[in-house]
Amino acid sequence: MAVLTETRTALPAGTWILDPVHSTIGFELPYLAGTFRGHFTDVDAKLSAGSLAGSARVASVDVKDENLAAHLQSPEFFDVERHPELTFAARSIERSGDELEVDGEITIRGTTKPVELAGTIGDPFTDGFGRDRVNVKLETTVDRTQFGLNWNMPLPNGQPALQNEVKLVAELYFVQEA
Amino acid sequence: MRVLGISGSLRRDSYNTKLLRAAEELLPPFAELEIWDELKAVPPFDEDEELGPTPEAVSSLREAVAGADAILFATPEYNASVPGQLKNAVDWLSRPVATTVLRGKPALVVGASTGAFGAVWAQAELRKVLASAGARVVEAEVAVGHAPTKFAEQGALVDDELSEQLVEALEVLAAEAPVRPLALAV
Numbered sequence: 001m002a003v004l005t006e007t008r009t010a011l012p013a014g015t016w017i018l019d020p021v022h023s024t025i026g027f028e029l030p031y032l033a034g035t036f037r038g039h040f041t042d043v044d045a046k047l048s049a050g051s052l053a054g055s056a057r058v059a060s061v062d063v064k065d066e067n068l069a070a071h072l073q074s075p076e077f078f079d080v081e082r083h084p085e086l087t088f089a090a091r092s093i094e095r096s097g098d099e100l101e102v103d104g105e106i107t108i109r110g111t112t113k114p115v116e117l118a119g120t121i122g123d124p125f126t127d128g129f130g131r132d133r134v135n136v137k138l139e140t141t142v143d144r145t146q147f148g149l150n151w152n153m154p155l156p157n158g159q160p161a162l163q164n165e166v167k168l169v170a171e172l173y174f175v176q177e178a
Numbered sequence: 179m180r181v182l183g184i185s186g187s188l189r190r191d192s193y194n195t196k197l198l199r200a201a202e203e204l205l206p207p208f209a210e211l212e213i214w215d216e217l218k219a220v221p222p223f224d225e226d227e228e229l230g231p232t233p234e235a236v237s238s239l240r241e242a243v244a245g246a247d248a249i250l251f252a253t254p255e256y257n258a259s260v261p262g263q264l265k266n267a268v269d270w271l272s273r274p275v276a277t278t279v280l281r282g283k284p285a286l287v288v289g290a291s292t293g294a295f296g297a298v299w300a301q302a303e304l305r306k307v308l309a310s311a312g313a314r315v316v317e318a319e320v321a322v323g324h325a326p327t328k329f330a331e332q333g334a335l336v337d338d339e340l341s342e343q344l345v346e347a348l349e350v351l352a353a354e355a356p357v358r359p360l361a362l363a364v
Contacts, residue, residue, distance in 0.1 A: 067275035074281060074312040081282045081314075 016174035182246035186253035186264035255300035272311035296321025
């Protein structure tokens with residue numbers, strides 16, 4: 001009996017569409033003494049032919065306070081009126097077993113920058129409704145000020161209230177296109 | 179383009195109100211300025227009052243801001259900061275935070291003072307407050323120092339350099355405001 005020892009390098013064949021209900025595309029960064037987290041509920045993404053692209057609607061930013069959500073949409077942060085969408089498009093994806101390295105471009109507040117993401121990909125499986133699914137998790141860190149999200153407030157000790165380095169986290173659950 | 183002018187001074191012969199009138203004459207041709215002059219009638223902000231009917235002056239202010247394409251604030255400087263009554267009005271405007279009429283509203287801050295510096299600290303603080311409330315604060319400044327020497331009796335600026343700065347600042351404001359022909363403005 002042959003033993004499978006090769007490391008998989010190919011992405012699953014076919015076209016895979018994001019299941020937005022089970023996926024999370026969000027951000028986290030140190031704020032005051034803790035970590036501030038938020039995510040976007042209106043998102044889409046597609047994995048096909050060795051490529052990955054997705055977008056998120058700024059108006060769907062979800063944090064634990066509607067006033068904070070309003071502040072994040074204002075010109076001090078994402079400026080939803082002028083820049084309603086965040087987008088990502090991969091330029092190259094390298095797979096080694098379960099590990100993924102993705103090079104691409106991210107656009108936030110109308111500014112596009114190259115970005116490298118790292119994460120994992122699972123094996124395709126069939127869910128209870130007979131649909132084929134595959135899971136991808138990716139992370140990267142960006143400097144929000146490079147995209148014009150410059151808001152800050154000095155604390156009494158002189159340190160800024162909000163850090164500039166923001167971790168972007170994507171837990172993507174794809175369903176194979178019928 | 180409809181610009182709403184708000185002076186932070188209540189004084190009848192206020193230099194900041196004069197500055198608004200000077201701006202009225204220097205606006206781009208497609209713009210008009212309306213001065214909101216009910217600042218004195220705005221009651222102190224009180225969350226308890228938000229539970230009942232909105233005070234009349236607050237409704238008037240909110241409607242005026244909602245109907246304007248841009249806002250021009252002219253502020254004096256009291257003790258290195260924004261006059262309390264103007265800050266109080268912005269505090270009312272900023273509520274409710276999630277749906278404030280200030281959200282995304284282009285706003286220009288200018289100022290006049292009898293001293294040398296033209297209310298630059300009050301202007302900076304007002305910009306911070308407006309941005310925090312969600313306004314689109316434009317990057318321009320006009321600081322009219324030694325104000326008693328800068329206005330003609332009719333209210334026009336007599337300083338050409340300041341007039342030029344005000345024209346440029348108003349152009350920056352106009353560039354941020356949505357394009358809306360006056361004839362169609364409701």
